[in-house]
Structures are given as structure tokens and as C-alpha cells.
Amino acid sequence: MNQEEHVKLLGLWGSPFSKRVEMVLKLKGIPYEYIEEDVYGNKSPMLLKYNPIHKKVPVLIHGGKCIAESLVIVEYIEDTWKTSYPILPQDPYERSMARFWAKYVDEKVMLALWKACWGPESEREKLVEEAYEGLKCLETELGEKRFFGGETIGFVDIAADFIGYWLGIVQEASGVTIMTAEKFLKLQRWSEDFVGNNVIKEVLPPKQKLAALLKAQFGNAKSN
Incomplete structure (x- = not known):
């Protein structure tokens, strides 16, 4: 995976929504960089930049694109990495x-x-x-x-x-x-x-x- 395809995940350790994304990344064997966010305190400039609407985690950053909302992210991962561990049925x-x-x-x-x-x-x-x-x-x-x-x-x-x-x-x-x-x-x-x-x-x-x-x-x- 080159730098352009580098995957980053902005998350929160105790959030079931963040963990959904990590579960799918791990099941599919996709390397990623995890960045812990303090959503209850001072939100990072990165979070405010990539999710200015909701200012919440999780946020997936891939190839310069950002995706928010956990189930939307899971579908994005499924559509982008089709060949490893399917999450959604084909039918x-x-x-x-x-x-x-x-x-x-x-x-x-x-x-x-x-x-x-x-x-x-x-x-x-x-x-x-x-x-x-x-x-x-x-x-x-x-x-x-x-x-x-x-x-x-x-x-x-x-x-x-x-x-x-x-x-x-x-x-x-x-x-x-x-x-x-x-x-x-x-x-x-x-x-x-x-x-x-x-x-x-x-x-x-x-x-x-x-x-x-x-x-x-x-x-x-x-x-x-």
C-alpha cells in the first residue's frame, strides 16, 4: 500500500461505532493507522477538518478522501476491498x-x-x-x-x-x-x-x- 492509499482511522477506544470499523479492517487484513480522538475534550484539528459537520468519530481517511458514520464507512471498505473477507452478501x-x-x-x-x-x-x-x-x-x-x-x-x-x-x-x-x-x-x-x-x-x-x-x-x- 503506497502513501496515497494509506488508511487512517480517527476513533475512540470505548466507542462501539469506532470499533465496528476496526473490526472490518482487521477481518479484511487492511493495514491502517489508528489515531485516538478526545471527542469529549479538545477535538483535534484533523477531526474538525475531516468531519466538520458532526465533529464525531469514527472517520476513515483513505487516499485523501474522508468518510464518516460507521456503517457508511463499513460499506465503503467493503466496496473498496472486495476480494478479502466479504461483509455483505453478493445476492x-x-x-x-x-x-x-x-x-x-x-x-x-x-x-x-x-x-x-x-x-x-x-x-x-x-x-x-x-x-x-x-x-x-x-x-x-x-x-x-x-x-x-x-x-x-x-x-x-x-x-x-x-x-x-x-x-x-x-x-x-x-x-x-x-x-x-x-x-x-x-x-x-x-x-x-x-x-x-x-x-x-x-x-x-x-x-x-x-x-x-x-x-x-x-x-x-x-x-x-
Whole structure:
């Protein structure tokens, strides 16, 4: 890879969105330079230059071009490096379904889970019910498959990384339990297989460090 094709990733160590991109880069064996961003403090000139609209991570820089939004970046990587470890199906219908479920995870399930764990206690019962329903839909879609992508990790699995790893730590930090092995046997099995993958495991943030960050965030949320 020459300098013109050099890949840089602006990210945040504890962000499931940043980690989605790293997972795909690692699965495809693409060399990249990782640059940690302080999105809660002084944002770097590089971040402000390459993502002036949202000023958030992740941002992928490739050949002088910059791409923002994690799932958009994942699709860009898939389209640019087609020959190594396919993330999206080749069949147009299956490809569209993968996009549908990834969007469902992003816009419905993750948001519902976060609100259920971090939202006001007065609305907790309703929020937990919404999150529960979202997970049930995902469990039905997973069915008897090992991964949402079949026998290998695919687009929907990457989109659901928060559920696979972060959710358990969030539940511990917040004291709110939604996903258990008793209620979601298939999702729990999927989670173990996903987190147990050697490439995914290499990218995931340390559990204790992440737990400390989330507990601090939960404490701040309760005091505000």
C-alpha cells in the first residue's frame, strides 16, 4: 500500500461505532493507522477538518478522501476491498436485508437499550419493554444461524457489536438487566461466538476499563 492509499482511522477506544470499523479492517487484513480522538475534550484539528459537520468519530481517511458514520464507512471498505473477507452478501435481496437489519439495530434497538438502561426511572418499565421487543425481533431474525451473516461474521453482526459486548457491561453499570441467557438463548449464544472470535477479541476494549467509564457516565447521568 503506497502513501496515497494509506488508511487512517480517527476513533475512540470505548466507542462501539469506532470499533465496528476496526473490526472490518482487521477481518479484511487492511493495514491502517489508528489515531485516538478526545471527542469529549479538545477535538483535534484533523477531526474538525475531516468531519466538520458532526465533529464525531469514527472517520476513515483513505487516499485523501474522508468518510464518516460507521456503517457508511463499513460499506465503503467493503466496496473498496472486495476480494478479502466479504461483509455483505453478493445476492441483491440478501444484501438489502442485511442493510435493513443493520439499520434496525442502529436506529431502533441500540437506542432503546441505551434509554432503558440510562433513561429516567419513571419511564423505566416502558423503555425496558421497548428494548425487550427489539431484541426479540433480532433473535427471531438470527434463528438457528451461528451469525446473522450465516457461518461467518457479516454486516449485521458488526452493526450489533454493542449488543454482543457493550450491553452486558452497560447492564452491570446501570443495574438494569434486559438481555439474559434465559430470555434470549440464541442471542446469548451469538454474543459468545461473536466476542470469542480471535479478530473481534483483538479489537474489543478492556472490560474493566470500559466498565469504569460506563459507571462514571451512569453516575453523572443520575446526578444531573
